[in-house]
Amino acid sequence: MSEKNIPYKIYLNEDELPKVWHNIRADMKVKPAPLLNPGTREPMTAEELSHVFCDELVKQELDNTTHFIPIPDEIYKFYKMYRPSPLVRAYFLEDVLGTPAKIYYKFEGNNTSGSHKLNSAIAQAYYAKKQGLCGITTETGAGQWGTALSMACAYFKLDCKVFMVKVSYEQKPFRREVMRTYGASVTPSPSMETEIGRKILAEHPDTTGSLGCAISEAVEVAVKSEGYRYVLGSVLNQVLLHQSVVGLETKAALDKYSIKPDIIIGCAGGGSNLGGLIAPFMGEKLRGEADYRIIAVEPASCPSFTRGRYVYDFCDTGKATPLAKMYTLGSNFIPAPNHAGGLRYHGMSPILSQLYHDGYMEAVAVEQTSVFKAAEMFAKCEGILPAPESSHAIKVAVDEALKCKETGEEKTIVFGLTGTGYFDLVAYEKFHNGEMTDYIPTDEELAVGFAEIPEQ
Amino acid sequence: MSEKNIPYKIYLNEDELPKVWHNIRADMKVKPAPLLNPGTREPMTAEELSHVFCDELVKQELDNTTHFIPIPDEIYKFYKMYRPSPLVRAYFLEDVLGTPAKIYYKFEGNNTSGSHKLNSAIAQAYYAKKQGLCGITTETGAGQWGTALSMACAYFKLDCKVFMVKVSYEQKPFRREVMRTYGASVTPSPSMETEIGRKILAEHPDTTGSLGCAISEAVEVAVKSEGYRYVLGSVLNQVLLHQSVVGLETKAALDKYSIKPDIIIGCAGGGSNLGGLIAPFMGEKLRGEADYRIIAVEPASCPSFTRGRYVYDFCDTGKATPLAKMYTLGSNFIPAPNHAGGLRYHGMSPILSQLYHDGYMEAVAVEQTSVFKAAEMFAKCEGILPAPESSHAIKVAVDEALKCKETGEEKTIVFGLTGTGYFDLVAYEKFHNGEMTDYIPTDEELAVGFAEIPEQ
Numbered sequence: 001m002s003e004k005n006i007p008y009k010i011y012l013n014e015d016e017l018p019k020v021w022h023n024i025r026a027d028m029k030v031k032p033a034p035l036l037n038p039g040t041r042e043p044m045t046a047e048e049l050s051h052v053f054c055d056e057l058v059k060q061e062l063d064n065t066t067h068f069i070p071i072p073d074e075i076y077k078f079y080k081m082y083r084p085s086p087l088v089r090a091y092f093l094e095d096v097l098g099t100p101a102k103i104y105y106k107f108e109g110n111n112t113s114g115s116h117k118l119n120s121a122i123a124q125a126y127y128a129k130k131q132g133l134c135g136i137t138t139e140t141g142a143g144q145w146g147t148a149l150s151m152a153c154a155y156f157k158l159d160c161k162v163f164m165v166k167v168s169y170e171q172k173p174f175r176r177e178v179m180r181t182y183g184a185s186v187t188p189s190p191s192m193e194t195e196i197g198r199k200i201l202a203e204h205p206d207t208t209g210s211l212g213c214a215i216s217e218a219v220e221v222a223v224k225s226e227g228y229r230y231v232l233g234s235v236l237n238q239v240l241l242h243q244s245v246v247g248l249e250t251k252a253a254l255d256k257y258s259i260k261p262d263i264i265i266g267c268a269g270g271g272s273n274l275g276g277l278i279a280p281f282m283g284e285k286l287r288g289e290a291d292y293r294i295i296a297v298e299p300a301s302c303p304s305f306t307r308g309r310y311v312y313d314f315c316d317t318g319k320a321t322p323l324a325k326m327y328t329l330g331s332n333f334i335p336a337p338n339h340a341g342g343l344r345y346h347g348m349s350p351i352l353s354q355l356y357h358d359g360y361m362e363a364v365a366v367e368q369t370s371v372f373k374a375a376e377m378f379a380k381c382e383g384i385l386p387a388p389e390s391s392h393a394i395k396v397a398v399d400e401a402l403k404c405k406e407t408g409e410e411k412t413i414v415f416g417l418t419g420t421g422y423f424d425l426v427a428y429e430k431f432h433n434g435e436m437t438d439y440i441p442t443d444e445e446l447a448v449g450f451a452e453i454p455e456q
Numbered sequence: 457m458s459e460k461n462i463p464y465k466i467y468l469n470e471d472e473l474p475k476v477w478h479n480i481r482a483d484m485k486v487k488p489a490p491l492l493n494p495g496t497r498e499p500m501t502a503e504e505l506s507h508v509f510c511d512e513l514v515k516q517e518l519d520n521t522t523h524f525i526p527i528p529d530e531i532y533k534f535y536k537m538y539r540p541s542p543l544v545r546a547y548f549l550e551d552v553l554g555t556p557a558k559i560y561y562k563f564e565g566n567n568t569s570g571s572h573k574l575n576s577a578i579a580q581a582y583y584a585k586k587q588g589l590c591g592i593t594t595e596t597g598a599g600q601w602g603t604a605l606s607m608a609c610a611y612f613k614l615d616c617k618v619f620m621v622k623v624s625y626e627q628k629p630f631r632r633e634v635m636r637t638y639g640a641s642v643t644p645s646p647s648m649e650t651e652i653g654r655k656i657l658a659e660h661p662d663t664t665g666s667l668g669c670a671i672s673e674a675v676e677v678a679v680k681s682e683g684y685r686y687v688l689g690s691v692l693n694q695v696l697l698h699q700s701v702v703g704l705e706t707k708a709a710l711d712k713y714s715i716k717p718d719i720i721i722g723c724a725g726g727g728s729n730l731g732g733l734i735a736p737f738m739g740e741k742l743r744g745e746a747d748y749r750i751i752a753v754e755p756a757s758c759p760s761f762t763r764g765r766y767v768y769d770f771c772d773t774g775k776a777t778p779l780a781k782m783y784t785l786g787s788n789f790i791p792a793p794n795h796a797g798g799l800r801y802h803g804m805s806p807i808l809s810q811l812y813h814d815g816y817m818e819a820v821a822v823e824q825t826s827v828f829k830a831a832e833m834f835a836k837c838e839g840i841l842p843a844p845e846s847s848h849a850i851k852v853a854v855d856e857a858l859k860c861k862e863t864g865e866e867k868t869i870v871f872g873l874t875g876t877g878y879f880d881l882v883a884y885e886k887f888h889n890g891e892m893t894d895y896i897p898t899d900e901e902l903a904v905g906f907a908e909i910p911e912q
Contacts, residue, residue, distance in 0.1 A: 114878075429629075432636050
């Protein structure tokens with residue numbers, strides 16, 4: 001197909017919206033390691049998990065073999081509210097870079113949660129509602145997940161309790177207001193409302209909080225409250241499953257124009273966006289049907305892939321969760337306070353960890369001032385102010401496109417633009433004022449986190 | 457066409473994007489009254505206007521006869537970055553209301569300026585660039601126009617000086633940061649940087665500012681700076697012309713599915729959104745080819761249509777601009793500080809004023825707490841947090857849909873959802889906290905503004 005026929009934005013028709021989720025585990029010869037009960041070190045059973053998670057989600061969490069899982073009608077209907085999302089050809093960015101590369105991005109920011117997080121939020125809220133629960137609890141870092149879950153809970157009329165990492169709560173008062181608009185309660189974490197919160201505050205009264213700590217609080221409240229379960233916006237297998245809608249749409253849009261990507265790039269905090277974006281492509285790669293370079297981009301200040309250990313670790317700071325085998329910096333690792341935005345989780349999706357470990361993916365760590373520089377350039381030429389998280393992917397997409405400029409290669413680069421930065425203006429302000437700094441933990445600093453990892 | 461075949465979101469294909477703007481003046485038997493030189497009371501000549509505005513825009517401002525004006529390629533290319541915008545069937549809202557009405561909204565918020573304002577900003581920046589200018593000056597109230605213009609200027613590498621109404625500048629620090637991201641300078645108005653600003657501050661040191669006052673400052677700087685012109689985001693004929701892209705897309709999307717609207721609703725501050733949305737529909741109405749109810753919605757706190765006078769008045773507080781014949785509250789009218797968001801202009805587009813005067817349109821004034829109530833309901837069911845301005849249209853669309861519920865009529869309602877409320881969370885917070893109040897100026901208060909209107 002001639003280049004000229006490829007529109008700026010490829011929108012699938014509504015009837016082309018994927019009707020199933022793609023379970024990448026079914027394609028994996030080496031499955032991700034199971035969650036372990038930290039007491040017995042035995043794989044967590046469905047029964048054990050059901051105290052924390054909704055029953056149907058437990059089933060999805062443990063299902064390593066079903067290739068495609070139908071998207072229930074109620075979720076499908078909600079998806080139509082904001083999906084399909086556009087796959088955008090970055091013609092303007094290409095011009096500015098003067099690259100022969102062809103750059104596409106899958107833009108997930110055109111909904112009020114401002115990110116891809118809504119794809120899993122609505123699924124998790126649906127299963128909670130279907131189980132007859134009164135409400136769900138969760139944590140949020142940058143605030144995108146909490147906002148998404150608030151929207152989903154408002155839709156299904158479920159109570160929604162959000163523990164928000166304190167530094168984000170303070171930097172992003174407006175995030176809290178959006179969640180309130182959707183009827184959620186938002187508590188800065190660590191808080192005095194939970195045992196673990198009180199314990200953490202006693203030990204570290206000045207802590208700015210972390211995702212791991214907020215998870216501990218949300219899990220505690222879910223387990224202690226009748227009719228509540230806990231939900232998580234990343235890391236888990238079920239979340240990557242729901243996010244596969246991003247990758248399936250991307251692939252369908254590319255296929256429609258017979259475009260084959262060479263490189264697929266996504267930012268990686270807990271891994272939900274990247275895991276979703278790459279699902280069908282990684283499927284082909286695992287089945288030997290196609291080859292792609294797949295690159296995870298993480299912040300240099302929280303480098304779980306590039307400097308973490310691939311071991312069993314707790315998912316939360318309070319060590320209340322099961323053990324997951326993943327690349328981790330230790331469950332008490334907290335990124336330096338100068339780190340702006342999300343991608344501040346100490347661990348990484350067990351699925352992506354296994355794939356990375358097995359050599360199916362690369363990982364790159366980037367520093368935040370370079371990320372904001374790429375973000376600003378992107379905003380100016382593509383007209384979208386990107387979230388700091390998404391901008392990690394922009395940074396590496398730009399780097400790869402510039403390599404193509406040097407070599408003259410016309411590679412096709414696809415990256416995930418997970419969301420918008422409308423609630424990240426404090427960080428942008430710091431960047432404009434020249435007050436933003438970079439931080440790379442020393443080996444000694446990382447050793448403190450590693451010391452907390454349980455014996456294998 | 458069966459109801460079921462109408463998708464949630466109607467996206468035109470890229471090749472269906474309008475290639476011309478629709479000049480509604482060509483359809484009007486009674487043309488809008490010309491701008492007058494306040495000294496001579498003679499119609500402003502192109503030469504006189506060219507000191508303030510770009511030459512090509514002056515031509516568009518004065519052109520009452522050309523039906524369709526081609527969209528230049530450079531602008532068309534930029535439009536493709538964020539257009540076509542979706543026409544959304546509000547299935548979720550209809551369900552919640554239990555109405556037999558069919559509700560559609562044209563959503564203009566999916567770009568970083570957050571509103572329809574970009575449609576005219578890019579056009580005005582283009583003509584400034586084409587004329588070889590170094591930069592442009594403008595005012596902004598809620599901040600949408602200033603953001604849009606910053607984006608447009610960044611694209612064409614023009615300097616951009618924005619005077620921002622002081623109350624918005626203080627309530628919306630993040631708006632300022634977005635504009636800075638796009639390289640604009642932003643000054644709270646009234647400021648000490650202009651003669652008129654210093655004069656207004658001397659007389660009213662505690663003023664929270666107004667659009668009329670910010671316009672005066674921006675015009676002063678443009679006229680006094682070599683290589684600069686002034687641009688305006690609403691009111692003017694040229695702006696309505698550019699915004700007709702909204703209406704043309706809306707009509708094309710409706711026609712594609714053989715949908716004929718009964719009622720078309722838009723919020724009205726200076727009139728740019730409403731004037732653009734209704735252009736092709738009003739054209740049919742003026743030519744006697746179709747009939748539509750067309751409703752302008754304005755805030756009760758700034759009721760230019762419903763309580764203003766249809767007379768010649770200044771466009772700015774400093775009385776530096778030409779006189780425009782329009783519905784006006786007097787150029788020194790400043791809405792009460794409790795008024796949240798935009799739609800705070802004392803006057804109204806001369807085109808819309810003439811059409812309203814001639815009975816082609818209705819107008820309704822609504823109070824802001826009822827507007828935010830509608831906004832919150834809409835956010836919960838349609839998944840978009842609307843701008844306060846846009847929510848005026850939502851409020852009346854909901855009212856009309858509820859009337860249909862009473863009568864059982866299956867009317868088709870189309871309204872303009874001009875933008876998102878991501879930078880209006882201070883107002884949402886007030887609403888949630890029960891601190892938002894309504895304000896309806898008394899006749900005595902309005903009389904103060906009317907007293908400033910020049911003799912006719």
